[in-house]
Amino acid sequence: MAEQAQENSSLSAVVADVAAGVALALDGGRDSSALSGVLAQDDPLALAAIRVLGADVLAPYALRAGGGPGTTTDTGTDMDSGMAHRRTARASGVGAGPAARGARADGEVVRKALAAYPPGADASEVSLWSYRGLVEASRAYLPAGQGGPESPAGAGDRAAGPAAVAGWLQADPWPQLAHRASQLAALSLPGLAPALATGLAARTEDLSRGFVRAVRRRDWLQAAGIGRWLARVPDVPDTLGLDTGLVYVLRMSGGDARVALHTAIARRFHGRGAR
Numbered sequence: 549m550a551e552q553a554q555e556n557s558s559l560s561a562v563v564a565d566v567a568a569g570v571a572l573a574l575d576g577g578r579d580s581s582a583l584s585g586v587l588a589q590d591d592p593l594a595l596a597a598i599r600v601l602g603a604d605v606l607a608p609y610a611l612r613a614g615g616g617p618g619t620t621t622d623t624g625t626d627m628d629s630g631m632a633h634r635r636t637a638r639a640s641g642v643g644a645g646p647a648a649r650g651a652r653a654d655g656e657v658v659r660k661a662l663a664a665y666p667p668g669a670d671a672s673e674v675s676l677w678s679y680r681g682l683v684e685a686s687r688a689y690l691p692a693g694q695g696g697p698e699s700p701a702g703a704g705d706r707a708a709g710p711a712a713v714a715g716w717l718q719a720d721p722w723p724q725l726a727h728r729a730s731q732l733a734a735l736s737l738p739g740l741a742p743a744l745a746t747g748l749a750a751r752t753e754d755l756s757r758g759f760v761r762a763v764r765r766r767d768w769l770q771a772a773g774i775g776r777w778l779a780r781v782p783d784v785p786d787t788l789g790l791d792t793g794l795v796y797v798l799r800m801s802g803g804d805a806r807v808a809l810h811t812a813i814a815r816r817f818h819g820r821g822a823r
Contacts, residue, residue, distance in 0.1 A: 562587075562597040566605060567805040571812045573608040584653035590660075598661035601806075602678040602734035603685035605658065607813055609651070610689045610737050648691065655690045658682065673716075674731045677744070681735045688739055717747035725751060726758020730773030733810060736780045738817065749781040756788050763793060768801035772810035779820035794821025 569586040583605055587594040598605050662682060667675045716728065729748055735741040748755060755778055762771035775794045778784050794811050798821070801807035814820045 559593050559596055559600070562591075562593045563600050564805040566594075566597045566601060567809040570601070570605055570607055571805070571809045574611060574809075574812045574816050583657050584650055587657060592664065595657070595661040595664045598658060599665040599678070599682070601809075603681040603737050603740060604734040604809060604813070605682075606654070606685045606689045607737060607809075609654075610685070610739075611816060613689050613738075651691050655686065658686050658690075662686075674728065677732055677735060677741070681732075681740055684740050685737065717744070717751070722751070722754035722757050723761065725754050726761070726774050727770065729755060729758070729777050730762070730770040733773035733776045736776045737813070745780065748777055749783075752778070752781050752783055753785075755781070756785065759788070759790075759793065763797065766800070768797050768804060768807050769810075771797045772801070772807045772814075775821070776810050776814050779814035779818040791821050 565586055566583070569583070583598070587597075662679070667679050671679075716725070720728065725748075732741075732744065735744055755774055759771055759774045759778060762768075762774060772794070775790065775797065778788070778790055779794070784790055794814055798807060798811045811821050815822050
């Protein structure tokens, strides 16, 4: 029991380190090679931390690919066009140098994490979606040839597509919906999981209620995750005070690195919660 507690504590520390490194990269404090710059590639805890954070570990590459305030994200059209152009440029040799080497290193460590921790046969839907989201992000955001591996047999079918989420997106009561949305916050990055984004956009009011509830319960990580989705979806009511709320969540979180990453993404990609 003591060894397990120590291992969980160690993993939490590595997750926090990776989240802090990605947030720093988003704010221009380092280049996009956030992963290879802060992780030992063969460290099992480092690979596990990547799986915990999911697609968020590649958020700086998404920003460079054209994501930012005003980006079209519900259909993914503008992002898909920008990312296709970027992949073509990389494939033709544009952008070679330290940045390209960093991208190759980051792509390698992501592939190792995906191979080391695939979802098992009894994996939860959240785990399947998280895995699939990291695969999609590695293909979409990294330069040509640096994408992730195929999903394990059957995982892609279960983790992607409208049919996989239609039930709970429409039927879950708002507290459960908001909780699950917070667990899948990494999929709010541009171009990922469009069916999920569309389904959550249809329940903006319920997400708003979940955000307020999480703040009142002082569950800062959940509030930040829900706030990210609200930053992306349209028609968020002004009365919610999302910008002020995100700033408040960040300040009250006591320096939680994952909260800082969520709020940095809301700010950098959608211009919400700006300080």
